[in-house]
Amino acid sequence: MDPRKMRILQAVTDDYINTAEPVGSRTIARKYGLGVSPATIRNEMSDLEELGYLEQPHTSAGRVPSDKGYRFYVDVLMDPAEIGPEVRARLREEFAARRQVMEQMIHHAARLLSVMTHYTAVVVAPKTSETAIRRLQLTPLDEMNVLAVLVTEPGFVEHHVIELASPMDEATLQKLGQRLNDYLVGKTPKEVNRGLLERLREDLEPKRLYDETVELLMRSVGSRCEERVYFDGTLHLFEQPEFRDVERAKALLGFLEQEEAVSSMLSEISRRSGTQVTIGHEHPREEMYECSMVTATYHVGGTVVGTVGVVGPTRMEYSKAVSAVGALADSLSEVLTQMTRRPA
Amino acid sequence: MDPRKMRILQAVTDDYINTAEPVGSRTIARKYGLGVSPATIRNEMSDLEELGYLEQPHTSAGRVPSDKGYRFYVDVLMDPAEIGPEVRARLREEFAARRQVMEQMIHHAARLLSVMTHYTAVVVAPKTSETAIRRLQLTPLDEMNVLAVLVTEPGFVEHHVIELASPMDEATLQKLGQRLNDYLVGKTPKEVNRGLLERLREDLEPKRLYDETVELLMRSVGSRCEERVYFDGTLHLFEQPEFRDVERAKALLGFLEQEEAVSSMLSEISRRSGTQVTIGHEHPREEMYECSMVTATYHVGGTVVGTVGVVGPTRMEYSKAVSAVGALADSLSEVLTQMTRRPA
DNA sequence: CGTTAGCACTCATGGACATGGAGTGCTAAC
DNA sequence: GTTAGCACTCCATGTCCATGAGTGCTAACG
Numbered sequence: 001m002d003p004r005k006m007r008i009l010q011a012v013t014d015d016y017i018n019t020a021e022p023v024g025s026r027t028i029a030r031k032y033g034l035g036v037s038p039a040t041i042r043n044e045m046s047d048l049e050e051l052g053y054l055e056q057p058h059t060s061a062g063r064v065p066s067d068k069g070y071r072f073y074v075d076v077l078m079d080p081a082e083i084g085p086e087v088r089a090r091l092r093e094e095f096a097a098r099r100q101v102m103e104q105m106i107h108h109a110a111r112l113l114s115v116m117t118h119y120t121a122v123v124v125a126p127k128t129s130e131t132a133i134r135r136l137q138l139t140p141l142d143e144m145n146v147l148a149v150l151v152t153e154p155g156f157v158e159h160h161v162i163e164l165a166s167p168m169d170e171a172t173l174q175k176l177g178q179r180l181n182d183y184l185v186g187k188t189p190k191e192v193n194r195g196l197l198e199r200l201r202e203d204l205e206p207k208r209l210y211d212e213t214v215e216l217l218m219r220s221v222g223s224r225c226e227e228r229v230y231f232d233g234t235l236h237l238f239e240q241p242e243f244r245d246v247e248r249a250k251a252l253l254g255f256l257e258q259e260e261a262v263s264s265m266l267s268e269i270s271r272r273s274g275t276q277v278t279i280g281h282e283h284p285r286e287e288m289y290e291c292s293m294v295t296a297t298y299h300v301g302g303t304v305v306g307t308v309g310v311v312g313p314t315r316m317e318y319s320k321a322v323s324a325v326g327a328l329a330d331s332l333s334e335v336l337t338q339m340t341r342r343p344a
Numbered sequence: 345m346d347p348r349k350m351r352i353l354q355a356v357t358d359d360y361i362n363t364a365e366p367v368g369s370r371t372i373a374r375k376y377g378l379g380v381s382p383a384t385i386r387n388e389m390s391d392l393e394e395l396g397y398l399e400q401p402h403t404s405a406g407r408v409p410s411d412k413g414y415r416f417y418v419d420v421l422m423d424p425a426e427i428g429p430e431v432r433a434r435l436r437e438e439f440a441a442r443r444q445v446m447e448q449m450i451h452h453a454a455r456l457l458s459v460m461t462h463y464t465a466v467v468v469a470p471k472t473s474e475t476a477i478r479r480l481q482l483t484p485l486d487e488m489n490v491l492a493v494l495v496t497e498p499g500f501v502e503h504h505v506i507e508l509a510s511p512m513d514e515a516t517l518q519k520l521g522q523r524l525n526d527y528l529v530g531k532t533p534k535e536v537n538r539g540l541l542e543r544l545r546e547d548l549e550p551k552r553l554y555d556e557t558v559e560l561l562m563r564s565v566g567s568r569c570e571e572r573v574y575f576d577g578t579l580h581l582f583e584q585p586e587f588r589d590v591e592r593a594k595a596l597l598g599f600l601e602q603e604e605a606v607s608s609m610l611s612e613i614s615r616r617s618g619t620q621v622t623i624g625h626e627h628p629r630e631e632m633y634e635c636s637m638v639t640a641t642y643h644v645g646g647t648v649v650g651t652v653g654v655v656g657p658t659r660m661e662y663s664k665a666v667s668a669v670g671a672l673a674d675s676l677s678e679v680l681t682q683m684t685r686r687p688a
Numbered sequence: 689c690g691t692t693a694g695c696a697c698t699c700a701t702g703g704a705c706a707t708g709g710a711g712t713g714c715t716a717a718c
Numbered sequence: 719g720t721t722a723g724c725a726c727t728c729c730a731t732g733t734c735c736a737t738g739a740g741t742g743c744t745a746a747c748g
Contacts, residue, residue: 024741060699139495235594383720384719386713
């Protein structure tokens with residue numbers, strides 16, 4: 001893989017990303033001044049094809065980068081289009097302005113990302129189970145139903161209605177609430193382990209209440225199915241020539257509509273923190289073989305709490321996408337961390 | 345408009361709804377036993393076209409119902425495919441099982457509707473401003489921020505974070521919460537008018553709190569932008585041959601993505617309660633000229649609180665859609681009403 | 689030996705044109 | 719009022735061909 005091959009691969013990829021047309025040797029020679037003739041480039045391109053970096057849709061068409069080609073482009077060739085500090089500041093402000101309601105921030109993050117990149121944006125909201133509990137509030141609805149409102153550190157509010165096994169009066173509930181708060185504040189639902197629950201059990205006077213408590217917590221922690229996925233700019237998919245075919249677009253949209261599938265795919269990918277690029281057949285799911293994703297994790301303090309990203313065709317403007325996704329994740333992390341009350 | 349014309353219009357509409365192909369006189373004569381020859385039918389169809397009930401995509405193609413034709417079909421010809429009591433019972437159960445969390449019920453309603461009809465379902469969640477307040481809970485987050493949780497009668501839970509103008513200790517907050525509950529429970533946010541607020545002002549001891557109260561309520565009542573619209577089965581649109589063209593599908597989806605626009609259109613349409621059919625150019629918005637909607641309002645007690653409906657091509661199976669939407673709205677209303685605690 | 693010019697070959701694309709079929713409108717006969 | 723017959727229209731489909739972009743190969747060049 002000599003330097004000239006690399007420059008040619010870069011030229012082919014850049015051009016294909018812009019035009020969506022297979023690119024031929026003439027085009028390269030004309031538009032990208034490599035100082036060699038088309039014939040030479042043809043030879044090099046032939047080699048690159050043999051090496052697996054380029055593909056031909058059919059004989060006598062131009063070349064197109066393969067997944068491997070894109071991978072090399074992303075890892076080695078691409079320079080990642082730095083994002084200015086003004087833009088970063090703008091992003092922080094945008095989030096700070098919506099600081100009060102977590103859900104709005106998440107929505108807004110998706111919107112910003114899709115507007116910035118013109119790709120479909122996807123944001124996975126923080127798992128409640130991994131952020132510290134700030135407050136747990138129990139409110140009676142009637143004799144048999146209790147509203148449990150859980151506020152976790154970055155300001156994420158979640159509520160569950162719990163149907164009691166047996167009636168409970170308001171005073172008892174109040175007391176239970178107090179106790180629970182004392183025990184739980186500052187811990188993440190994940191940290192609430194068996195040992196803690198046992199101690200709690202011993203302490204709670206009406207033993208009967210214990211079961212309720214467990215149910216409540218299980219609901220809250222076990223609500224990983226509530227790991228919500230937000231989309232924005234789904235329409236941008238249709239702007240891509242590769243999705244002009246309705247069948248193809250339908251298949252992809254159908255997959256994206258399945259929240260659980262997307263969420264599990266994303267959590268698989270974002271096991272490693274930081275910005276991640278996943279290209280075509282690297283995806284675990286067939287529906288995504290024609291797509292690429294650029295994702296980044298965001299965090300509160302040191303803990304990764306969620307993922308943001310964009311979905312587009314493999315012919316994606318990786319440099320723009322990587323920097324935008326990165327900047328957004330950074331800003332989001334920053335604001336969320338700032339919002340978090342350090343435990344006293 | 346003699347009876348035979350009506351039968352022919354019905355036949356044309358039925359056939360076109362099934363096949364999506366312009367229907368000719370031969371087809372009518374063959375498939376629908378009217379006992380007359382194609383030639384006769386041709387004459388009648390020519391008349392129907394003159395009257396504006398049918399249209400020809402081009403000379404020497406079959407006929408297709410016009411918007412006016414569909415309107416007549418819906419108002420006069422169609423028999424609305426009764427839905428059995430078992431299905432209604434199923435629906436009620438489905439909702440009852442999710443009785444605890446309003447948002448899940450709404451989601452589920454959209455899902456059920458799109459599965460039943462194979463059209464895109466849309467559900468507008470109850471405006472909080474029109475359902476009675478069951479409970480208002482104020483919870484301190486820190487010195488300057490309060491979490492206000494509003495529970496309205498059918499079990500709709502909504503939360504707002506309020507940033508205070510000046511710090512307030514927990515005890516004061518507690519007292520304020522008590523007072524507010526006494527005043528507000530049983531009323532709808534809409535009923536909370538100026539007079540009531542005045543009386544409240546006089547009663548509250550630290551006058552400063554008054555402003556906070558107003559802000560809180562204004563947020564809650566004024567959150568008509570929070571009149572959420574839920575979709576399900578957007579993909580079904582692509583199954584319709586009329587949306588095989590990506591541009592057309594994009595235009596429609598783009599419109600549906602604008603929550604406010606859709607919500608205002610729906611509230612316009614569902615001013616009259618009950619089941620409503622809106623056909624093609626009857627829509628206020630150009631993006632919907634090629635579509636029809638079947639909508640119905642649902643209610644708690646006697647008050648209309650929201651809308652359910654389906655969106656499809658004008659060539660829609662109106663009879664199925666009307667009965668499905670109607671049944672769903674009924675079941676939803678029933679369960680919601682049942683859930684509502686009658687004020688003591 | 690790498691580079692280049694030349695040339696034959698391949699293949700997708702799009703326009704021109706013929707063909708078939710579905711459907712209409714009209715007229716005349718029943 | 720209804721029907722059969724017929725000429726006419728128009729879309730959809732398929733074929734053919736010209737065009738052009740691009741390749742691979744070979745032979746010449748420095």
